[in-house]
Amino acid sequence: MLDSVREIETPEGISLRLRAVGPLPRAQAWMIDTVIRLVLLMLGMAPLSLLGTGGRGVAMLLMFALLWAYWVICELWLDGQSLGKRALGLRVVNLDGTPVTWLPSVTRNLLRVVDALPGVYGVGLASTLVDPCARRLGDIVAGTMVVYAKELPIGHQVPAAPAQPLPVPLAPEEQAALVDFAERADRLTPQRQEELANLLEPLTGCRDTAAVRRLLGYANSLLGRP
Amino acid sequence: MELERISVVLRPRESREALDLGAAMLRANAGAVWLAWFAFSVPLFVLCNALGLLLGLPWLGLLLVWWLKPLFDRVPLYVLSRAVFDRAPRWRESLRGQRALPWGPTMAGLSWLRIDSHRALRLPLELLEGAPRRQRVARWKVLRRKLVGEASLLAWGCLQFELVLFLSAWLLALWLLPQEWRPASFADFFRHEVHGAATAWTLAASAVDYLAMSVIEPLYVACGFALYLNRRTELEAWDIDLAFRRLRARLQDLGKLLCLLLCLGLPLAGHAATPTPKAAPVSTPQQVFRQPLDDGDQRFAAAAAQVYRDPRFGGERHVRRWELKYASRPAQPVNMGMAPLRLLSGVLNALLWLALAAAVAALAWFAWRWSGGLREQSPLPSFEAKLSTTVDATPEALPRDVAGAARELWQAQRRREALALLYRGCAERIAQQLQLPFAVDATEADWLRHATALDDPARTRRVAAIVRTWQFAAYAGRYPDQVAFERLLDGWPLQPEAAA
Numbered sequence: 001m002l003d004s005v006r007e008i009e010t011p012e013g014i015s016l017r018l019r020a021v022g023p024l025p026r027a028q029a030w031m032i033d034t035v036i037r038l039v040l041l042m043l044g045m046a047p048l049s050l051l052g053t054g055g056r057g058v059a060m061l062l063m064f065a066l067l068w069a070y071w072v073i074c075e076l077w078l079d080g081q082s083l084g085k086r087a088l089g090l091r092v093v094n095l096d097g098t099p100v101t102w103l104p105s106v107t108r109n110l111l112r113v114v115d116a117l118p119g120v121y122g123v124g125l126a127s128t129l130v131d132p133c134a135r136r137l138g139d140i141v142a143g144t145m146v147v148y149a150k151e152l153p154i155g156h157q158v159p160a161a162p163a164q165p166l167p168v169p170l171a172p173e174e175q176a177a178l179v180d181f182a183e184r185a186d187r188l189t190p191q192r193q194e195e196l197a198n199l200l201e202p203l204t205g206c207r208d209t210a211a212v213r214r215l216l217g218y219a220n221s222l223l224g225r226p
Numbered sequence: 227m228e229l230e231r232i233s234v235v236l237r238p239r240e241s242r243e244a245l246d247l248g249a250a251m252l253r254a255n256a257g258a259v260w261l262a263w264f265a266f267s268v269p270l271f272v273l274c275n276a277l278g279l280l281l282g283l284p285w286l287g288l289l290l291v292w293w294l295k296p297l298f299d300r301v302p303l304y305v306l307s308r309a310v311f312d313r314a315p316r317w318r319e320s321l322r323g324q325r326a327l328p329w330g331p332t333m334a335g336l337s338w339l340r341i342d343s344h345r346a347l348r349l350p351l352e353l354l355e356g357a358p359r360r361q362r363v364a365r366w367k368v369l370r371r372k373l374v375g376e377a378s379l380l381a382w383g384c385l386q387f388e389l390v391l392f393l394s395a396w397l398l399a400l401w402l403l404p405q406e407w408r409p410a411s412f413a414d415f416f417r418h419e420v421h422g423a424a425t426a427w428t429l430a431a432s433a434v435d436y437l438a439m440s441v442i443e444p445l446y447v448a449c450g451f452a453l454y455l456n457r458r459t460e461l462e463a464w465d466i467d468l469a470f471r472r473l474r475a476r477l478q479d480l481g482k483l484l485c486l487l488l489c490l491g492l493p494l495a496g497h498a499a500t501p502t503p504k505a506a507p508v509s510t511p512q513q514v515f516r517q518p519l520d521d522g523d524q525r526f527a528a529a530a531a532q533v534y535r536d537p538r539f540g541g542e543r544h545v546r547r548w549e550l551k552y553a554s555r556p557a558q559p560v561n562m563g564m565a566p567l568r569l570l571s572g573v574l575n576a577l578l579w580l581a582l583a584a585a586v587a588a589l590a591w592f593a594w595r596w597s598g599g600l601r602e603q604s605p606l607p608s609f610e611a612k613l614s615t616t617v618d619a620t621p622e623a624l625p626r627d628v629a630g631a632a633r634e635l636w637q638a639q640r641r642r643e644a645l646a647l648l649y650r651g652c653a654e655r656i657a658q659q660l661q662l663p664f665a666v667d668a669t670e671a672d673w674l675r676h677a678t679a680l681d682d683p684a685r686t687r688r689v690a691a692i693v694r695t696w697q698f699a700a701y702a703g704r705y706p707d708q709v710a711f712e713r714l715l716d717g718w719p720l721q722p723e724a725a726a
Contacts, residue, residue, distance in 0.1 A: 002254050002310075003235035004246040022246030024383045024449065088242070118401060122394025125387060129445070132253065134246065148243060168477070177469030184238075188463055196463060199470040202477040 023128040032084030071109040091149035104142040111138030164217030182219030236465040241376040248452030262320035284428040296335030302444040343381040346450020384446040391438035649696040655719035
């Protein structure tokens with residue numbers, strides 16, 4: 001089954017799902033970062049250009065910092081998020097899902113030089129297209145990846161209904177599907193709700209609206225409601 | 227379309243995440259997609275450029291290939307849709323399958339809808355669903371509602387990626403050229419060389435653009451398809467549909483099995499015909515935590531015991547052998563070159579021993595100093611002794627007339643002794659008055675406290691004045707003037723008869 005998730009199992013048996021970010025959102029985040037850095041550079045340059053040679057020297061230092069230190073500082077102090085990544089809800093983490101530390105951060109940002117070859121990020125683009133976790137070369141060397149920081153969109157509240165006990169025991173995935181149905185039922189059309197509920201006729205023993213109501217009852221009992 | 231055969235994980239995703247699913251789908255079916263893509267588009271590419279050359283307009287090839295993108299899009303879409311819901315088709319099947327897809331939307335895409343940033347999203351709706359036109363418009367309205375922004379961003383992103391690849395190829399070629407082959411300046415390059423061989427350069431640009439397009443266009447289509455799948459998963463709850471179908475199949479199998487068992491059991495045993503509903507398993511904490519040894523556990527215990535019987539893992543072994551009491555020292559190899567080094571190490575060793583000895587000696591000296599060797603030399607006792615001599619200079623017993631003696635001393639410029647006498651006399655008088663035993667170690671504070679016990683507050687004040695004056699003189703060297711001193715001598719405690 002195809003998915004863009006990297007799954008890690010911790011020694012405690014908990015499976016962590018890192019949702020890898022592909023080239024398109026990463027390019028968007030990079031674009032935002034670049035615009036921010038350009039604006040910062042302009043704002044810094046304007047007063048510094050009035051100060052003659054010394055001012056130009058300071059401006060060069062500013063440019064250097066924006067080019068090299070910006071990424072590392074953002075990643076270390078903003079939880080692995082540069083400003084563009086923060087805007088899009090992305091985050092840099094180590095491959096095992098731990099927060100990125102300074103050594104991998106420095107490595108991946110130093111290797112930007114390689115990824116930016118030949119001047120327009122061609123190597124980085126090719127690498128993100130090929131790698132299953134959409135890592136550029138810097139990420140591969142540093143052992144990091146970019147993941148979605150935000151949680152998955154969750155469904156609405158399960159509508160309250162009198163709980164009904166399940167007639168047969170169900171496996172955990174099947175129970176989860178029932179609760180999912182109850183959470184997302186209000187976003188589906190009534191016809192679609194009935195269509196889905198009719199699939200479970202062997203379980204509910206009824207059809208259409210009654211079946212939908214019965215499934216909501218099952219979900220309420222699974223959630224431990226009275 | 228059979229949902230059960232879908233080969234991607236269906237779950238609610240953000241639309242941005244759906245784009246990544248598109249990239250993953252493309253990666254998984256890369257071979258099938260690109261084989262079909264090139265089989266379909268290379269002839270068209272050659273044809274377009276040949277047409278451009280024939281008409282004497284070499285740029286026409288570049289433009290036409292770009293214009294035909296919506297036509298090319300059909301191929302990756304066909305391959306991916308089949309790969310996701312069934313299996314990846316071979317390239318011949320893909321080309322033949324194009325006939326099954328409707329042509330109307332492609333024609334629209336090639337004419338008035340050519341500049342449309344939602345093409346990727348429109349493609350699956352129009353080509354795969356194949357609904358009549360009116361229904362299609364209604365569906366498009368529902369489908370696009372939340373995806374317009376993402377679809378536009380996708381189009382722009384892919385445009386940029388194409389540009390990146392195009393420029394990368396040219397820049398790489400420029401870097402790989404030897405220095406002497408490079409043009410002196412870009413202005414020169416475009417004025418002379420490009421102008422001189424315009425056709426060749428245009429064809430090269432066309433080829434590079436076609437290659438860049440070949441990389442990115444399938445990605446564009448795949449991402450659009452993934453957006454479409456995600457939107458339909460959201461609208462129609464495909465993931466729940468799949469889970470319900472699986473559950474239904476399981477329940478039906480279970481039902482069949484029960485029926486079979488019942489049919490078999492009915493003639494054999496009459497009472498089996500009425501199946502008692504199976505009570506839900508009740509688990510008590512005892513059952514959960516203190517499970518009785520069942521057959522599996524016993525087998526495990528037996529296996530573990532077997533393992534521990536193996537001498538490599540458990541048990542004790544007694545080994546007896548002879549060993550030398552004094553291990554013979556291996557002969558040191560003699561190395562003449564090491565002699566200076568050895569000398570140096572010897573010196574260092576000696577220095578270290580000396581340092582240790584010095585440390586021990588220093589410790590011993592400190593210990594002696596603090597334990598009492600220094601008591602005689604301490605400056606503090608000598609100061610005490612001096613003080614005591616000055617105080618002891620006054621007669622041991624107080625004179626009868628303390629005030630007179632004090633005045634004599636004061637006039638003899640022995641003011642300190644005078645005040646000391648005054649203080650002692652005062653203290654003695656308080657002790658007499660209160661019938662206290664005269665304590666040698668009583669401090670000034672003690673006398674002040676005793677003075678508060680006197681019944682006359684005026685006396686208390688006088689005692690306080692004398693003690694304060696004495697303290698100022700004794701500890702700060704500040705003496706009262708003649709008048710103040712005389713005032714201290716008047717009245718109680720020094721002249722009892724006057725106070726009485």
